[in-house]
Amino acid sequence: MFKSYKVRAGIGVCRRPNLNGLFGRQAGTAAGYSYSAANKDMAVVWGENTLYEYLLNPKKYIPGTKKMFHGLKNPQDRADVIAYLKQSTA
Numbered sequence: 001m002f003k004s005y006k007v008r009a010g011i012g013v014c015r016r017p018n019l020n021g022l023f024g025r026q027a028g029t030a031a032g033y034s035y036s037a038a039n040k041d042m043a044v045v046w047g048e049n050t051l052y053e054y055l056l057n058p059k060k061y062i063p064g065t066k067k068m069f070h071g072l073k074n075p076q077d078r079a080d081v082i083a084y085l086k087q088s089t090a
Contacts, residue, residue: 022046022089027062038064051082 017030024047028040042062044050054061055078057071072078 019085019089022051022085023048036064036066038062039067048082048086051085052078055081 017033017035024045027042027044027046028035039062044054044062046054055072058065058067058069059071072081
């Protein structure tokens with residue numbers, strides 16, 4: 001799912017924004033990536049709860065986003081992704 005995302009500091013943007021420092025960062029603000037207006041205007045700050053809801057259905061959570069990810073319906077899958085991101089992006 002996150003193959004094209006970078007999670008370490010010091011790695012620039014490729015096709016996706018770098019997720020390093022994701023927790024506590026406002027959506028649509030990672031340098032070097034062209035976000036949709038919907039993503040920038042949402043003004044959500046990423047944390048465990050906001051990511052949990054977003055990962056369920058990104059297009060419903062941020063209407064108008066250009067994100068092609070359809071979401072994770074399984075609650076444990078969402079919890080696992082969040083745990084991975086917390087460990088990998090700190």
